[in-house]
Amino acid sequence: MKQQSYSFQFVEFVPKVLEDGVLYVSMTYATASHRCFCGCSMKVVTPLSPTDWRLTFDGDSLSLHPSIGNWSYPCRSHYILRDNHVVWAGPISSADILAIRNTDVQDKRRYYNRHQRAQSSTTLMAVTSSTKKDTRRGWRRALDWFRI
Ligand SMILES: [Zn+2]
Structure with missing residues (x-):
């Protein structure tokens, strides 16, 4: 039977046996699961x-975005979870799925x-600043030599 609404439970571990009509959310593992x-x-x-x-999560109801498309299951069901209600969406063609x-x-x-680029520019900055530090140390070493 198609569910028209659902409840939710915040859990650490998703139970092995899932109840019908319940969306289980684990913040620890950043996943949501349901039957x-x-x-x-x-x-x-x-x-x-x-x-x-x-x-x-607005403190009362829970939504997931984007829609859920169970393309790889025989049912090929497609629905949207919005404010504890299941909004049934039309079937999708194989071309759309692709x-x-x-x-x-x-x-x-x-x-x-984007993430990698942000990381590599941080690395570049670290390299540049350590190069500067090395140069300064080099100068100081040269000055020490002069003082002798
Ligand atoms: Zn199904």
């Missing part, structure tokens, strides 16, 4: 990250590239 809301009872794990799903997967890969690549 497919179409009723097929497949376990759906959604990692929470800037390039995966984002969770919104397009979404490609966008996902591109999003991740863009995100990690």
Whole structure:
């Protein structure tokens, strides 16, 4: 039976047996898990990250963004979890699925590239400042030599 609404539980570890209609959220492991809301009872794990799903909790209700598309499951269900309600979305064609997967890969690549670039510029700065320090030490050494 298709779920029209869901409740949620904040847990550290997601239990082995998931209850129907419950979204389990582990902040420790940055994941949300539930049994497919179409009723097929497949376990759906959604990692929470800037390039995966984002969770919104307003103190009362919980939402996940973007929508959940269970393309690799036989049910191929597609729904949006918004404010504790399951909004059923239409079926998606294989071409659309491929397009979404490609966008996902591109999003991740863009995100990690940006992240890596930020890291390498920090490394570059560290190298530059240590080079400066070495030069200064070199000068001091030269001055010491003059003083002798
Ligand atoms: Zn399903």
